[in-house]
Amino acid sequence: MNTSFKIPFYAKASLLFIGISALIGLLFVAQDIIIPIVYSTVLAVVLSPVVNFFVRKKLNRTLAITITILVLILITISTITLLSTQVSKFGDSFPALMGKLDLLLQQTVTWTSNTFNVSTIKINAWIDDTTNEIIGESRTLIGQTLASIGNLLVVIVLIPVYVFMILYYQPQLINFVHKIFSTNKQIAVSEVLTATKGIIQSYLIGLLLEALIVAILNTISLLIIGIEYAILLGVLGAMLNVIPYLGGMITLTLTMIVALATKTPFHALMVFVTFITVQIIDNNYLVPKVVASKVQINALMSIIVVIIGEALWGLNGMFLSIPVTAILKVIFDHVDGLKPWGYLLGDNISTSRKLIASNQKRRL
Numbered sequence: 001m002n003t004s005f006k007i008p009f010y011a012k013a014s015l016l017f018i019g020i021s022a023l024i025g026l027l028f029v030a031q032d033i034i035i036p037i038v039y040s041t042v043l044a045v046v047l048s049p050v051v052n053f054f055v056r057k058k059l060n061r062t063l064a065i066t067i068t069i070l071v072l073i074l075i076t077i078s079t080i081t082l083l084s085t086q087v088s089k090f091g092d093s094f095p096a097l098m099g100k101l102d103l104l105l106q107q108t109v110t111w112t113s114n115t116f117n118v119s120t121i122k123i124n125a126w127i128d129d130t131t132n133e134i135i136g137e138s139r140t141l142i143g144q145t146l147a148s149i150g151n152l153l154v155v156i157v158l159i160p161v162y163v164f165m166i167l168y169y170q171p172q173l174i175n176f177v178h179k180i181f182s183t184n185k186q187i188a189v190s191e192v193l194t195a196t197k198g199i200i201q202s203y204l205i206g207l208l209l210e211a212l213i214v215a216i217l218n219t220i221s222l223l224i225i226g227i228e229y230a231i232l233l234g235v236l237g238a239m240l241n242v243i244p245y246l247g248g249m250i251t252l253t254l255t256m257i258v259a260l261a262t263k264t265p266f267h268a269l270m271v272f273v274t275f276i277t278v279q280i281i282d283n284n285y286l287v288p289k290v291v292a293s294k295v296q297i298n299a300l301m302s303i304i305v306v307i308i309g310e311a312l313w314g315l316n317g318m319f320l321s322i323p324v325t326a327i328l329k330v331i332f333d334h335v336d337g338l339k340p341w342g343y344l345l346g347d348n349i350s351t352s353r354k355l356i357a358s359n360q361k362r363r364l
Helices: 009-029 031-056 061-092 094-116 120-168 170-180 183-225 230-240 246-262 265-291 299-313 315-333 336-345 349-363
Strands: none
Touching (some): 009 031, 031 061, 031 120, 031 183, 061 120, 094 120, 170 183, 183 230, 246 265, 299 315, 315 336
C-alpha cells in the first residue's frame, strides 16, 4: 500500500514565500554583520592565489597573508591620495561652479521665454517648486548616503581583519563545508567550490582590469576635450561603471553638468559622444573579452538584483549584487531542484531562440 504524501502546490508556494521573507528580513536586520563578511570572503578568494604563491616559495603562511594584505592596503591608500588632490580642487571651485550653473540656468530661462512666449515668472516659479521638491527628497537621500558611507568606513576597517582570518583558516573552512554534506555528494560539493572560486576570481579580477581601462579611456578623452577635473571624473566613472546600466547614466549626467558649467554646450555634447563611445567599447569588447566571467547573468536579472541589493544593503548591495548572484547561479546549476532558477538567471537567449525555432519546425 502506497502511503506517500505529496505536498500541494499552494503549500509549497506558501513555504517558499515564508522562507524567502525570513531570509530577506535576516539579511536586512543583520547587514552590519553580513556585509563585512561577504566583502572579506570575496576579497580572500581573490587574494588566495597570491598567498598560495608565497607559501609555495617556502614563506610562512601567516607572513604571506600579512604581506599580501599590506600590499593591497598600500595600493588602496595610493589611489585615494591621488584622487584626494582632485577632490580638494573640485571642492575649492565648487562655489564658482554653482555660480556658473545659475547663470546658465538664467540664460536658459530667458531663451525659453523669448522662444515659446512664456512668462519668466511662471518658469522661475516652476523651477523653484521643482527645486524645493528635489531638495526635500535629496535630504532623505543624503542622509541614507551618509549612513551608507559611515557603514562603509566601518566595513573598510573590519575587512583586513576578516580577510586575514579567512585566509588563515581557509583549509579548515573548506573541510567544514565538505563535512556538512554526505559522502555521495562530495564530488558535487568540490565542483561547486571550484566553480565558485573560479567565478569570483575571474569576475572581480576582470572587473578591476575593465575599470582600469575604462578609467584610462575616460580620463584621456576628457583631457583631450579640455574638461576640468578629468582624472576625478574619469576614475569616478570607472567606479560607478561597476553598477550595471545605472552607473554609466549617473556618470554621464554628472560630467555633462560639469562641462556645461565650466565650458560650453559644445563641450557637453563632446562629452556625451565620448562617453557613449566608451560605453560601446566597454559593452561590446571589454565586458565579454576582459571580464570573461564563467557565468553570464542576463541583463534583466542584473537590473533586478541591483535594485534588490540597493533596497537591502544600499550602496554595498549594488556592488555585491552581481557577484553574489553569479555564485547563487553556480549553486542552482548543481542542485537538481534549483536548475530552472539557474537557467532563469543565465544569459541563454540565443539557445532559447534556437530551441523555440526547433520546436516550431517540428510542429510544422
